[in-house]
Amino acid sequence: MGEEVLLFGVWASPFSCRVEIALKLKGVQYKYLEEDLDNKSPLLLKYNPIHGKVPILVHNGKPILESDVILEYIDETWPGYPILPKDPHERAIARFWAKFIDDKCTPALRKACWGGENGREKAVEEASELLKFIEEELKEKRFFGGESIGLVDIIANVIGFWLGVFEEGSGVELLTRDKFPKLCNWVDEYVSSSIIKENLPPRDKLVPFLRNRFGSANASK
Incomplete structure (x- = not known):
């Protein structure tokens, strides 16, 4: 072309x-x-x-x-692999959850892990409540998009990969298998996909980078 x-x-x-x-x-x-x-x-x-x-x-x-x-x-x-569902109602639902993750979950996860000690317990509780909604939406599906990765799965990469890095860097534990078994299974499926795995940044480099970036910001408050 x-x-x-x-x-x-x-x-x-x-x-x-x-x-x-x-x-x-x-x-x-x-x-x-x-x-x-x-x-x-x-x-x-x-x-x-x-x-x-x-x-x-x-x-x-x-x-x-x-x-x-x-x-x-x-x-x-571009034609080929469908990122959004074809059905209008399913597309609307996918857009809703994508926006929910971006507008609600991502800031809450960042605050729970990197917001500093003051108010951390409440921040962790609020982030956990939001993750419960995501867990319930996943239901028994392999991916949010069903049997294949779709819009919500791609948007949820902040949960699928970055949250684990946040937890490792900050020492905060949020996504545990006893509390969120479906989400944890989804994470395993997600990061095992070859397309996802090949495009994730190196974890051993990302953990100290984010610890330095966010930890330093909190220390200066």
């Missing part, structure tokens, strides 16, 4: 990782450009002057911003 697909990302970002997974599932060829958010490139600021954040997908010179928007764009633009 002669099309150009660029992805601006950060190796440690679950949001960048989502987009890479979607592109790989679709079989789309792309060029990855690693960004330093402490020293943002002129191209990043050109394509996302509003927020200056990653990920940014650039398709034939046209930028698409925000990981959830990018995932839907990828699904609508």
